[in-house]
Amino acid sequence: MSQPAKLVIRNVGLMLSGRMEAPILDADCLIAMDGKITAWGRAADLDTEGATTEIDAMGATLAPGLIDSHIHPVVGDYTPRQNQLNWIDSTLHGGVTTLISAGEVHMPGRPRDIVGLKAMAIAAQRWYENFRPSGVKVMAGAPIIEHGMVEEDFRDLAAAGVKLLGEVGLGTVKDGKTARQMVDWARKYGIQSTIHTGGPSIPGSGLIDAAMVLETGADIIGHVNGGHSALPDDQIICLCESCKMGLEIVHNGNERAALLTLNTARELGELDRILLGTDGPAGSGVQPLGILRMIAMLSSLGNVPAEIAFCFGTGNTARQRGLDTGMIEKGYCADFVLMDQAQHTPGKTILDSVQFGNLPGVGMTVIDGVIRSHRSRNTPPAWRIPKVLRQPAPSEGGGH
């Protein structure tokens, strides 16, 4: 047996938990064993001996790795939507360590027949489980429901490892009654669902209004602020008030509608329903810094403390989707972003600077206890950059 992988991150200036009820931890040090968080607190009180990987955060901020709740991957680190390579690696440089598919809809020649769509969903789940671009976790294999599917199809998909439905409404099923039946079957077999909300995204997709969203009852109200076109204000308010489903705000949507959703959720005392996605790749491109940009936008224009806005892109998503990442919790995956106030931004702290609408500078990412990227090539430079004090040689393992 080889030595267990022990990660120690010390000199953390600020530790964010991802949990809205207590977003800031009293801690300057964190420990993970074999890729799972085991302890955090003051370094003097922790067993920091025997680290196989040791990071000096140099006073930078540690947060759970960001989660993008809404992407449209196809295969590997390539998207045919904008003919772009390495968009996932670029997204890692924006602090995102987990991506969740809302359907592999950009696959050229995507099958719409039932056996074909099931086969593609299972294959997509497998190819991203077997290959993580730059270490990023891509939860994919999200079939688009079509007319003619029966309960057995959902049972088969679940048995084959499919855990997500792609956006309801992107296929032929555009009526609430059929969608409801299929979402219920999916839920029965443990498959989570999301629904396209708002106007058509591109020629060929359709309008999904509040009545259809409510009738369908998917687990997540996908892009409640539209992707791109948002519903009228009264329908967005109705969605916030009439159900308890996740309110997903995306970068690729309407920013005014995003703020309306935020303000309505706050009035309801339900900010814990807000989760963030980019909805990329899409017509608007890919957004490597999309989740950071949403956090800064909602914090600054929506008057949300930055430490709460970070929860929208971490713990809220993890809780709504039942993931073991996105929060500093014992036994959760050691997935982190280390970042600091961007150089020459106003504000005394990273949180101030984000509340003024500026992005932080990412200095490092860690996934499953393994360093995956260093100073971001995409964010503005941070003042403080973490330093690696010890790291296993490639032959010692520590990778995947």
Ligand SMILES: [Zn+2]
């Ligand atoms: Zn959509």
